[in-house]
Amino acid sequence: MTTTPLRTSHTTDHLDLLESHAIFILREVVAECERPVLLFSGGKDSAVLLHLAVKAFAPQQLPFPVMHIDTGQNFPEVIDFRDATVERVGARLVVAKVQDSIDQGKVVDPGLMGSRNRLQTVTLLDAINDNNFDAAFGGARRDEDKARAKERILSFRDTFGQWDPRKQRPELWQLYQGKVNAGEHVRAFPLSDWTELDVWQYIERESMTVPDIYFAHDRDVVLRDGMYLAIGPFVAPRENETVERLTVRFRTVGDANCTGAVLSRASTLSAIIEEVALANVSERGATRADDKFSETAMEDRKREGYF
Amino acid sequence: MQLATKDLLRLATIGSVDDGKSTLIGRLLVDTRQLFDDQLDAIAEASEKRGVGDLDLSFVTDGLRAEREQGITIDVAYRYATTPTRKFIIADCPGHVQYTSNMATGASTADLALVVLDVASGLKEQTRRHLCIAALLGVRSIIVAVNKMDAVDWSQLAFDRVVDEIVTLSRELDFTSVSIIPVSALLGDNVVESSNNLPWYDGPTVLDALESSEAGTWEHTTTQGARLPIQWVLRQPGGGRTYAGMVNGDTMHVGDRVTLLPANVETTITSINFGGDEIADATVGLAADLGLAAETNAGRGDLIATAPLPTVSNELKTTICWFGEKPLVVGQRLRLKHTSKVTPVRVKIINGVIDIAKLDIDDSTSLNTNDIGLATLQTADLLVVDDYRVNRVTGSFVLIDEATNATVAAGMVGHASFL
Ligand SMILES: Nc1nc2c(ncn2[C@@H]2O[C@H](COP(=O)(O)OP(=O)(O)O)[C@@H](O)[C@H]2O)c(=O)[nH]1
Numbered sequence: 001m002t003t004t005p006l007r008t009s010h011t012t013d014h015l016d017l018l019e020s021h022a023i024f025i026l027r028e029v030v031a032e033c034e035r036p037v038l039l040f041s042g043g044k045d046s047a048v049l050l051h052l053a054v055k056a057f058a059p060q061q062l063p064f065p066v067m068h069i070d071t072g073q074n075f076p077e078v079i080d081f082r083d084a085t086v087e088r089v090g091a092r093l094v095v096a097k098v099q100d101s102i103d104q105g106k107v108v109d110p111g112l113m114g115s116r117n118r119l120q121t122v123t124l125l126d127a128i129n130d131n132n133f134d135a136a137f138g139g140a141r142r143d144e145d146k147a148r149a150k151e152r153i154l155s156f157r158d159t160f161g162q163w164d165p166r167k168q169r170p171e172l173w174q175l176y177q178g179k180v181n182a183g184e185h186v187r188a189f190p191l192s193d194w195t196e197l198d199v200w201q202y203i204e205r206e207s208m209t210v211p212d213i214y215f216a217h218d219r220d221v222v223l224r225d226g227m228y229l230a231i232g233p234f235v236a237p238r239e240n241e242t243v244e245r246l247t248v249r250f251r252t253v254g255d256a257n258c259t260g261a262v263l264s265r266a267s268t269l270s271a272i273i274e275e276v277a278l279a280n281v282s283e284r285g286a287t288r289a290d291d292k293f294s295e296t297a298m299e300d301r302k303r304e305g306y307f
Numbered sequence: 308m309q310l311a312t313k314d315l316l317r318l319a320t321i322g323s324v325d326d327g328k329s330t331l332i333g334r335l336l337v338d339t340r341q342l343f344d345d346q347l348d349a350i351a352e353a354s355e356k357r358g359v360g361d362l363d364l365s366f367v368t369d370g371l372r373a374e375r376e377q378g379i380t381i382d383v384a385y386r387y388a389t390t391p392t393r394k395f396i397i398a399d400c401p402g403h404v405q406y407t408s409n410m411a412t413g414a415s416t417a418d419l420a421l422v423v424l425d426v427a428s429g430l431k432e433q434t435r436r437h438l439c440i441a442a443l444l445g446v447r448s449i450i451v452a453v454n455k456m457d458a459v460d461w462s463q464l465a466f467d468r469v470v471d472e473i474v475t476l477s478r479e480l481d482f483t484s485v486s487i488i489p490v491s492a493l494l495g496d497n498v499v500e501s502s503n504n505l506p507w508y509d510g511p512t513v514l515d516a517l518e519s520s521e522a523g524t525w526e527h528t529t530t531q532g533a534r535l536p537i538q539w540v541l542r543q544p545g546g547g548r549t550y551a552g553m554v555n556g557d558t559m560h561v562g563d564r565v566t567l568l569p570a571n572v573e574t575t576i577t578s579i580n581f582g583g584d585e586i587a588d589a590t591v592g593l594a595a596d597l598g599l600a601a602e603t604n605a606g607r608g609d610l611i612a613t614a615p616l617p618t619v620s621n622e623l624k625t626t627i628c629w630f631g632e633k634p635l636v637v638g639q640r641l642r643l644k645h646t647s648k649v650t651p652v653r654v655k656i657i658n659g660v661i662d663i664a665k666l667d668i669d670d671s672t673s674l675n676t677n678d679i680g681l682a683t684l685q686t687a688d689l690l691v692v693d694d695y696r697v698n699r700v701t702g703s704f705v706l707i708d709e710a711t712n713a714t715v716a717a718g719m720v721g722h723a724s725f726l
């Protein structure tokens with residue numbers, strides 16, 4: 001890290017307080033747990049998380065590896081960003097592949113076009129077990145979903161990786177305690193109190209880079225279940241669907257076949273911030289097919305051990 | 308787009324079951340347009356499916372399946388709201404006695420408690436209990452929403468009766484800022500918009516009161532010196548070390564005389580860094596790292612402080628909120644986490660249990676689930692503490708079950724003045 005001129009820091013701004021709180025959590029979990037890992041998808045939230053982790057331990061190297069749960073249905077831009085970022089910060093990258101879980105017969109292959117989103121949980125839990133990780137940092141935010149709104153910053157998982165919303169540990173003050181017995185682990189969410197807008201304002205303030213697909217660009221899409229899906233290796237137009245070339249961007253980054261694009265002309269960070277500040281539709285509502293199945297889709301997935 | 312910088316206010320809803328806490332937060336978020344269209348649609352759909360009207364506002368925060376099925380709040384929901392100058396972190400807490408630990412979770416970091424009570428039933432035992440816990444946890448400002456005014460025909464008499472009770476209790480519990488507002492969370496009166504049904508009331512709405520309350524008080528409870536509990540030691544290129552942690556109590560500056568505790572080494576701050584960059588001073592809430600003039604073997608669990616210095620001791624007089632399933636008894640061994648320090652601890656004396664109704668101490672040699680009591684604890688290692696009333700960070704701790712690692716108590720150093 002370079003040394004910049006002395007600045008007087010005033011932690012009155014809400015972003016400063018969120019940033020320091022997240023750094024505090026990162027340090028606390030690393031100090032208390034034996035083998036932490038940071039879950040890194042290449043999306044904006046995990047990019048912010050990794051940026052904060054680097055700050056928390058600067059000028060030292062990151063004291064833990066980063067792990068990507070690779071569904072094999074990614075946007076290529078995101079994988080490029082993942083590799084470039086990991087290399088820039090000098091982190092060790094662990095990639096756990098859903099394809100391996102399929103090959104081992106642990107989950108059923110949904111086919112080339114089918115969603116592997118829910119299968120990730122099996123791959124994630126196996127990878128946590130195989131590597132003996134006892135803490136996994138995630139970039140989940142409480143404003144994303146009503147089940148996430150209920151989750152502690154340090155979320156305890158039993159030996160099956162399950163979250164039990166009726167048996168959460170009390171979490172008092174900022175006394176985060178992450179001790180677990182063998183086979184159990186904690187998920188730690190340093191961005192819990194951040195909103196989508198906070199994330200974008202922070203990305204702008206820190207002059208961070210994020211994958212290009214967050215910015216407006218022209219793309220071939222089809223309208224399916226009220227969402228624009230990008231045509232590509234994992235999404236082909238169905239019989240009665242017409243392919244349109246539209247100016248779109250992505251608000252979240254998940255699998256190519258269950259992440260919708262939004263119509264947008266926002267091609268700069270400040271335009272994105274303006275768009276997010278005025279949005280009428282939530283981030284997941286606009287873009288995630290995986291949450292549209294039922295009222296408690298996220299709660300059900302989280303109970304099984306999802307991110 | 309350049310958005311104005313904002314401050315951060317943390318609030319928690321407290322009060323008895325069914326008095327309207329979740330509905331009030333739902334109303335506040337809907338009427339300030341914090342909810343997205345798809346979220347509103349989903350709530351409307353869920354309300355219809357469960358036959359609870361067009362839009363059950365409590366579903367805004369009651370997001371778990373079991374909560375919606377049973378129509379109750381089980382655990383804290385965190386929601387966020389922004390106005391042009393402020394970000395709000397809202398913890399909507401459960402009201403049932405058996406979920407007291409969840410309520411304490413939500414209230415432990417609150418700058419302010421939003422107390423909700425039903426005008427028809429006044430101050431229930433459970434509301435008193437929550438107010439007492441909030442006061443013990445160091446909350447000094449409360450906004451009291453006297454709710455369901457629609458159900459008593461907007462009666463000023465009914466409101467005034469409750470006001471008297473609240474004022475009396477607030478004095479006993481030493482709250483320093485109290486606003487009492489007649490509202491209907493269901494219909495929206497005096498939540499965001501002032502009400503035409505209440506011509507006899509000309510005070511602030513709930514939103515007005517929230518916007519004018521003091522923010523950031525929870526980690527600022529002291530003028531008693533700066534503190535930095537060391538979380539982690541960072542090695543600097545060239546061989547030096549810096550000590551990382553979050554500053555609380557007061558600002559730290561390069562050049563400040565500090566004492567490293569419990570070793571009791573006096574030294575000077577030679578540098579302050581944040582995220583690898585040097586800065587001149589570190590304000591409360593900053594996760595900084597400090598360089599010190601003295602060669603020390605300081606590490607995690609030690610504390611850097613400016614005068615007046617905290618106390619170093621292995622025997623603590625404490626106030627305990629006990630959440631364990633089995634009673635807490637004298638002689639019991641647990642683990643204690645205080646700032647970044649973890650040590651074995653034994654219960655030396657249980658001095659009594661708080662009678663919530665009378666705000667007295669009753670004799671007792673054990674604490675049952677959800678009891679609040681006074682206890683003297685003996686720790687294996689020395690702790691560096693302040694009284695909770697002057698510092699909510701260095702005055703607080705949790706007790707942990709050694710077998711399950713579950714958090715079984717919230718503890719505060721010292722005793723509240725009203726006891
Ligand atoms: N008449 C009336 N009923 C209300 C009002 N606010 C809430 N309620 C009802 O009181 C019940 C409990 O509300 P809820 O918000 O779940 O209470 P909580 O347990 O304190 O969170 C629900 O049936 C609400 O519709 C109000 O202002 N007037």
Ligand SMILES: [Mg+2]
Pocket residue numbers: 328329330365379380400401402
């Ligand atoms: Mg409720």
